[in-house]
Amino acid sequence: MAEDLQLQSHVEKSFPIKPKLKPKARTLSQTPESKYWTSFKPHQIPNLVSSIQSLDFSPNPPHLFAAAHSASLTLFSSKTFTQHSVINSFKDVVTCASFRSDGFLLAASDVSGLVQVFDVKTRTPDFVCAFEFVRHKDYVRCGDCSPVNAEMFVTGSYDHTVKLWDVRVENSRSVMEVNHGKPIEDVMFLPSGGLLAIMENEGYSFDEVSGSSHKKKENEESVVGNFWSLGRVEEHRKPTPRPLYYRYFQRGQSEKPKEWDYVVARPKKVKLGEHDKLLKKFRHKEALVSVLNGKNPENVVAVMEELVSRRKLLKCVSNLDNEELGLLLGFMQKYSTAPRYSGLLTGLMKKVHETQAKDIKSSDALKGHIRNLKRSVEEEIRIQQSLQEIQDIISPLLRIAGRGI
Numbered sequence: 001m002a003e004d005l006q007l008q009s010h011v012e013k014s015f016p017i018k019p020k021l022k023p024k025a026r027t028l029s030q031t032p033e034s035k036y037w038t039s040f041k042p043h044q045i046p047n048l049v050s051s052i053q054s055l056d057f058s059p060n061p062p063h064l065f066a067a068a069h070s071a072s073l074t075l076f077s078s079k080t081f082t083q084h085s086v087i088n089s090f091k092d093v094v095t096c097a098s099f100r101s102d103g104f105l106l107a108a109s110d111v112s113g114l115v116q117v118f119d120v121k122t123r124t125p126d127f128v129c130a131f132e133f134v135r136h137k138d139y140v141r142c143g144d145c146s147p148v149n150a151e152m153f154v155t156g157s158y159d160h161t162v163k164l165w166d167v168r169v170e171n172s173r174s175v176m177e178v179n180h181g182k183p184i185e186d187v188m189f190l191p192s193g194g195l196l197a198i199m200e201n202e203g204y205s206f207d208e209v210s211g212s213s214h215k216k217k218e219n220e221e222s223v224v225g226n227f228w229s230l231g232r233v234e235e236h237r238k239p240t241p242r243p244l245y246y247r248y249f250q251r252g253q254s255e256k257p258k259e260w261d262y263v264v265a266r267p268k269k270v271k272l273g274e275h276d277k278l279l280k281k282f283r284h285k286e287a288l289v290s291v292l293n294g295k296n297p298e299n300v301v302a303v304m305e306e307l308v309s310r311r312k313l314l315k316c317v318s319n320l321d322n323e324e325l326g327l328l329l330g331f332m333q334k335y336s337t338a339p340r341y342s343g344l345l346t347g348l349m350k351k352v353h354e355t356q357a358k359d360i361k362s363s364d365a366l367k368g369h370i371r372n373l374k375r376s377v378e379e380e381i382r383i384q385q386s387l388q389e390i391q392d393i394i395s396p397l398l399r400i401a402g403r404g405i
Helices: 001-011 032-038 246-250 274-280 284-292 297-309 313-318 323-334 342-355 357-361 364-404
Strands: 051-058 065-069 072-076 083-087 094-098 105-112 116-120 130-132 141-147 151-156 161-166 176-179 184-189 196-199 203-208 223-226 226-229
Touching: 032 105, 051 323, 065 094, 065 284, 083 176, 105 141, 105 151, 151 184, 151 364, 161 184, 161 196, 196 357, 274 284, 274 297, 284 313, 297 313, 297 342, 313 342, 323 342, 323 364, 342 357
Parallel strands: 051 094, 094 141, 141 184, 203 226
Antiparallel strands: 051 065, 065 072, 072 083, 094 105, 105 116, 116 130, 141 151, 151 161, 161 176, 184 196, 196 203, 223 226
C-alpha cells in the first residue's frame, strides 16, 4: 500500500489510455526556405580575447561590423572577415556599440558607464575619440543612433536611466534623462525617429521624442505615462483600468471576435473513464475487469498494452476468478481473429491456456469458451487457406496477362 501511495504521488497528469498505432514512415523534406538557410556556412573569427558583448554593422559600404569584446572594440570586414582596426581606448569591458545612420560615427560604452564617440570616416587604422560624454552611474547595456538626426543618440543603463545625447551640446551632458525604475536591457529608435522602444527586465514601453530643438524651458519638459515628450502635451491619454478594480478583470469579456481575429479556444477538460481512474490508482485487476465489462474492444486492448508495459498483465490474469476469466475468454473468442488485435490476443491466449489450465478443466462454462475459441480459430485458418489457394491460382494468370500487355 505504501508503494502504491508513493508511486501515485509521482503522477502529475493522467490521460485516457488509447490504442497504440503503428508509426508511419516519414521522410524529412526540406522547404525552399530551409534549403536557403542551410546553404550558409559559419565562419569563425580567431584571436578574440573573450565573448562578444555587442555587434553592429555599418549602413554604408564597405559595411564594416564592430564587435565589442573585452576592453576593446574591433572592426572587421564583412566580406573577408579579416580585422580592419582595433580601438583600445577603453579602461573597462566594452558592452555595446552602434553606428550612426550615415556610418561616419561609432558610439560605444563600457562597464564604467563612459560613452565615447569615434570618427570612422577618416579610414585610418587608429581611431581618435571625437566626443566623450559624462558617464552613467552603472553598466551601459545598450545604445542606438537616431535615424533622422545625425547629431543625436540614446543610451540605456543598469542605473535605471535612459539618456538622450546631442553632440552639439558643449558640456557633454545628456539633453534628456528619464529614470524607468528598472535596469534597461535594450533601446531602439523607430524608423520615424520620434519614438523609442525601451525594454526593461519585466517588459517594454514606447517613448515619444518630439521637437527638433532642446532649448526648452524646464516646465515644458514632461513625462506622461510611458511617453517622453520634449514639448507640451496637448492631448492626454484616457485613464486605463488598474488591477485594483473589478472592471479591470472583466475587460474584454463581452467582446466578440472579428473576422480577422485568431480565436484561441480553451482546452477541454479530459474526461477519464472508470478503467483510467483505476489505472491511476494502480488497481490493475479492477481496471482490466472494468474494461472487459464494457463494449469497446479498443479500450480493452489499450488497457492490456498498458498492463504489458507495467509488467502486470499475467499477474492480473492469474488473479481472475472463474466469472472474470469467462469475460476474458469471451473477448478473446470474439476478437482474436481480427487482424487489428490478433498480434496481442494470440500470445495472451497461449499464456492463459498454460497458467489457468486447472480452472478451465474444473468449470464447464470455461470449457465451453475454450471450445468456441478453438472453433473460431480453426474457421479462420480454413478461410486463410482458401484465400491462399485462390491467390496461387490467380497469380500465374496475372503474370501472363502482364506479359501480353
